[in-house]
Amino acid sequence: MKQKTTEISTLDRVIDADDESERMLQVLASVLEGLGGIVSPNTELILHDMRNPSHSTIALVNGHVTGRQIGDPIIAAPVDDKGFELLLEKRPSQKGMSASISRYRSRTKDGRELLSATVLLRNRKGLPFASVCANADLTDYQLLHAALGRLIAPSSEARETTADSRPNLDEMIEEIVSEAIQRAGIPVxxxxxAEKLKVVSELTKRGVFMIKGAVERVAQALGVTRFTVYNYLEALGFPRNGKAGAAGKEAEPVKAARKTTRRRAG
Structure with missing residues (x-):
């Protein structure tokens, strides 16, 4: 786990005592500095000077979460940052208005999922002058969830089932796919x-691809296209001609699924 880091540039700036926005930025920077001592290393806190978008980042705690540094522009934000929606709102009628959006999902450029929050502050004229953002990296929690899932999945407790409580075909496919992903021990x-290929390999052994429509369901669960799943199956020895030694019988549903796709495309 990376060490906590706190960077403050605002405190070193000479300010005009009559500049209310600048004095507020000084206060917010001090708040971030204090919070930096208690937040976990996976949580990033950022203070932006919205009057200078090209170099807006003036206070930063745990910048390693998104890779940002002091002096970075406002557009260095995570992907799908909903904080920009606050800037697009109509100018508030009352003076000194603030707005916020919290608990939304964004992601880093390398694909890690973040839980984010943004607070936008406006001056007496209704113009934005400061923004405070928080981004929590969910990777460690997702890995922990996957590990716990592996521990509790093979439950030895007997389950009483009735005719009404038996899962239908769709539910069975979903459960098998979910268990295979959990056993992989890493978020999708x-x-x-290679890791997705391993999941597909396990699903072939469970006979999932013998069920019509399973390719599309697996593709959605793994975040890939159905053609990618077909490629995975071919790599595992299920070619289009359906002749793969002992695996030949299981290849037929894949071949049929491909024919169905081609007919639909025609």
């Missing part, structure tokens, strides 16, 4: 090709 968003 962080999986590489």
């Amino acid at each position: 968003s962080l999986m590489d090709k």
Whole structure:
């Protein structure tokens, strides 16, 4: 786990005592500096000077989360940052208005998922002058969730089932796919090709691809296209002609699924 880091540039600036916005930025920078001592290393706190978008980042705690540094522009924000929606809102009628948006999902450029919050502050004229943002990296929590899932998945407790409580075919496919992903021990968003291929391999052994429509369901769960799943199956020995030794019988549903796709495309 990376060490906590706190960077403040605002405190070194000479300010005009009559500049209310600048004095508020000084206060907010001090708040971030204090919070930097208690937030976990996976949580980033940022203070932006919205009057200078090209070099807006003036206070920063745990910049390693998104890779930002003091002096970075406002556009260095995470992907899908909803904080920009606050800037697009109509100018408030009352003076000194603030707005916020919290608990939204964004992501880093390398695909890590973040839980984010943004507070935008406006001056007496209704113009934005400061923004405070928080981004929590969810990777460690997702890995922990996956690990716990592996521990509790093979439950030895007997389950009583009735005719009404038996899962239908769709639910069974969803459960099998979910269990295979949990056993992989890593969130789908962080999986590489080899890890996804391993999941597909496990699903072939469970006979999932013998069910019509399973390719599309697996593709959606792994965040890839159905053609990528077909490529994975071919790499595992299920070619289009359906002749793969002992695996030949299981290849037929894949071949049929491909024919169905081609007919629909025609």
